Amino acid sequence: MPKLEVKALSKVFGQNPEKILSLLERGENKKSVLKKTGHSVGVNHAAFQVEEGEIFVVMGLSGSGKSTLIRCLNLLIRPTAGEVLIDGENIVTCTRDRLLEIRRKKVAMVFQNFALLPHRSVESNVAFGLELQGVPQEDRLQKARNAIELVGLKGYENSLPAQLSGGMQQRVGLARALATDPDILLMDEAFSALDPLIRKEMQDELLSLQDRMHKTIIFITHDLDEALKLGNRIAIMKDGVIVQIGTPEEILTSPADDYVREFVQDVNRVKVVTASTIMKNPDPVAFAKDGLRVAVRKMREASISSIFVLDKDRHVKGLLTIDSAIELLKDNRTDMDSVLNRDILSVGPDTSIEELLPLVINSKYPLVVVDEEKKMIGFIVKVSVLAGIIGEGA
Amino acid sequence: MFRLEIGSYVERVIDWMTIHWAGFFGAIREGLSAVIGWFGWLFLHIPFVLFVVLLVLLAWRVAGKGVAVFTAVGLLIIRSMNLWTQTMQTLSMITTATLIALLIGIPLGIWMSRSEKANDIIRPILDFMQTMPAFVYLIPAVYFFDLGEVPGTVATVIFAMPPVVRLTNLGIRQVPKDVIEASRAFGATGNQMLFKVQIPLAMPTILAGLNQTIMLSLSMVVISSMIGAKGLGIPVLNGITQLKVGEGFEGGLAVVILAMVLDRITQGLGRFRERKDARKHSSK
Numbered sequence: 001m002p003k004l005e006v007k008a009l010s011k012v013f014g015q016n017p018e019k020i021l022s023l024l025e026r027g028e029n030k031k032s033v034l035k036k037t038g039h040s041v042g043v044n045h046a047a048f049q050v051e052e053g054e055i056f057v058v059m060g061l062s063g064s065g066k067s068t069l070i071r072c073l074n075l076l077i078r079p080t081a082g083e084v085l086i087d088g089e090n091i092v093t094c095t096r097d098r099l100l101e102i103r104r105k106k107v108a109m110v111f112q113n114f115a116l117l118p119h120r121s122v123e124s125n126v127a128f129g130l131e132l133q134g135v136p137q138e139d140r141l142q143k144a145r146n147a148i149e150l151v152g153l154k155g156y157e158n159s160l161p162a163q164l165s166g167g168m169q170q171r172v173g174l175a176r177a178l179a180t181d182p183d184i185l186l187m188d189e190a191f192s193a194l195d196p197l198i199r200k201e202m203q204d205e206l207l208s209l210q211d212r213m214h215k216t217i218i219f220i221t222h223d224l225d226e227a228l229k230l231g232n233r234i235a236i237m238k239d240g241v242i243v244q245i246g247t248p249e250e251i252l253t254s255p256a257d258d259y260v261r262e263f264v265q266d267v268n269r270v271k272v273v274t275a276s277t278i279m280k281n282p283d284p285v286a287f288a289k290d291g292l293r294v295a296v297r298k299m300r301e302a303s304i305s306s307i308f309v310l311d312k313d314r315h316v317k318g319l320l321t322i323d324s325a326i327e328l329l330k331d332n333r334t335d336m337d338s339v340l341n342r343d344i345l346s347v348g349p350d351t352s353i354e355e356l357l358p359l360v361i362n363s364k365y366p367l368v369v370v371d372e373e374k375k376m377i378g379f380i381v382k383v384s385v386l387a388g389i390i391g392e393g394a
Numbered sequence: 395m396f397r398l399e400i401g402s403y404v405e406r407v408i409d410w411m412t413i414h415w416a417g418f419f420g421a422i423r424e425g426l427s428a429v430i431g432w433f434g435w436l437f438l439h440i441p442f443v444l445f446v447v448l449l450v451l452l453a454w455r456v457a458g459k460g461v462a463v464f465t466a467v468g469l470l471i472i473r474s475m476n477l478w479t480q481t482m483q484t485l486s487m488i489t490t491a492t493l494i495a496l497l498i499g500i501p502l503g504i505w506m507s508r509s510e511k512a513n514d515i516i517r518p519i520l521d522f523m524q525t526m527p528a529f530v531y532l533i534p535a536v537y538f539f540d541l542g543e544v545p546g547t548v549a550t551v552i553f554a555m556p557p558v559v560r561l562t563n564l565g566i567r568q569v570p571k572d573v574i575e576a577s578r579a580f581g582a583t584g585n586q587m588l589f590k591v592q593i594p595l596a597m598p599t600i601l602a603g604l605n606q607t608i609m610l611s612l613s614m615v616v617i618s619s620m621i622g623a624k625g626l627g628i629p630v631l632n633g634i635t636q637l638k639v640g641e642g643f644e645g646g647l648a649v650v651i652l653a654m655v656l657d658r659i660t661q662g663l664g665r666f667r668e669r670k671d672a673r674k675h676s677s678k
Binding site for chain 1: 570572590
């Protein structure tokens with residue numbers, strides 16, 4: 001069961017939102033609905049699932065409905081239609097008390113402009129969620145101090161928010177959300193108000209916190225680089241509609257439509273595209289047990305001048321070139337082990353182009369891509385790295 | 395043109411209320427009279443020197459050295475004009491009036507901030523209370539409550555309450571939307587939101603309302619004395635009716651001194667809270 005599931009979620013703002021739903025069913029879009037009826041469509045039939053421990057990024061420009069969407073997930077905004085399932089429970093139809101319970105214990109939120117209580121100290125801000133739950137003072141201050149330490153603000157417990165920088169204030173916001181130990185974190189443009197350097201620092205911090213805590217995170221942003229950096233998967237929104245959901249690489253390498261394509265045009269692909277996308281299929285390969293003649297025949301059939309030789313577990317033994325194979329055959333020998341080139345570099349499928357570049361430039365031979373069990377799953381030549389950088393599908 | 399007999403309607407309503415609601419008004423009169431009497435007894439039983447010392451210390455703590463010196467000098471001047479008793483009578487009346495104004499005004503302001511309908515209904519009533527000349531409702535007040543401090547206090551409450559209602563409403567409405575949203579997101583109930591977020595954040599504005607209410611009640615002192623309320627209005631009234639310019643001026647001066655002292659101290663209260671917070675947080 002997914003941790004969070006959204007089904008056919010729509011939100012229409014205006015006098016008579018229910019009426020507009022049928023228009024949306026018929027395929028009208030945000031623009032035409034606004035023109036015809038004066039209603040504003042926030043979210044239009046959004047659907048997605050988020051697995052436990054995943055960082056799910058919703059990306060879109062302003063007005064795309066992403067902020068409305070995230071507010072529907074804890075019912076700060078009540079959707080016009082659709083379901084929001086948390087651990088299988090539809091929160092749209094649950095009682096008021098149950099909703100309070102979910103907001104207090106299961107789902108916490110971090111806001112773009114921090115939204116801290118200006119009259120309270122850092123400590124008391126962080127303890128706010130626990131205070132609302134009625135946790136005794138000693139207990140909640142202890143938990144608050146733990147959360148403050150977690151986000152690296154130890155020593156600032158008694159400062160007022162106004163005495164802190166933007167980045168530190170957002171750390172308080174993050175600590176406040178973590179203090180209740182929620183399963184799900186909703187982060188609404190959480191780093192957008194910060195300077196670029198601080199933003200990068202906070203992104204790294206979030207990733208390292210996530211390594212330890214494995215929360216389910218819904219992260220809203222308008223910044224594609226941020227989305228690509230943080231997201232396990234990304235949903236791209238436009239005019240209230242989710243136009244594509246996919247891993248960062250899927251979004252980059254196979255954009256669903258022109259809108260997404262235009263979006264990803266200027267992305268620094270070097271950081272995102274990985275070996276698994278640009279590698280070529282290891283076909284043909286030769287197996288050591290088949291012997292030299294089979295290897296030579298395979299090379300001839302495929303018109304190639306070298307071939308990878310694998311053992312029975314598909315571990316790479318080395319690279320056989322046609323020249324050395326012919327030399328060997330002339331001498332009537334078949335022990336190809338003696339002529340294999342063994343200084344072959346292997347990389348994992350998640351290696352980014354940025355990391356591949358120096359390897360592929362300095363290596364005489366193609367790079368081998370291997371899985372966790374060291375089995376060969378593909379190989380990379382210089383030209384496929386170049387193709388990956390300029391975005392031509394491998 | 396036809397004539398709307400608004401005046402005679404009002405008269406009939408007032409007459410009817412005087413007869414049929416006599417018990418209700420009587421109870422209010424007894425209650426208010428007791429409260430005013432108690433404050434009067436308290437203020438007059440505190441020895442002059444102790445009173446001055448307490449008020450100066452308070453002024454010093456919340457508003458600084460300058461206000462403390464001014465308070466000491468001002469109270470001495472009042473004493474030297476032989477107006478101490480009248481000042482304490484006035485003080486007990488405006489204390490009562492202010493307390494009642496807060497007791498009614500803050501909940502009204504909260505209600506206005508939460509309901510547009512309440513806002514639409516109460517706003518014109520506040521305009522009415524503030525701009526209808528006080529003399530107009532002084533007469534019915536005498537019908538209902540007899541002569542003396544009580545009708546004066548009621549008239550003072552009516553005139554002085556609007557600022558605290560308006561500013562409570564304003565203060566709560568000015569609480570940043572994102573803070574409200576964050577509190578909801580963390581599961582605050584309506585009451586938790588009100589007491590933990592909205593009122594604390596609106597407090598400086600509410601205190602400004604308190605300050606305005608006190609100032610307005612002081613401006614009613616002389617008018618109240620026309621219907622028999624004791625206090626600083628009497629010498630002023632004597633000044634007007636008997637052409638005793640000197641006595642009138644002394645009464646007026648005492649009102650001004652009392653007003654300035656209370657104004658500086660209540661204004662200081664708002665800033666004092668902030669300073670206290672800052673000190674508390676920087677000292678650790």
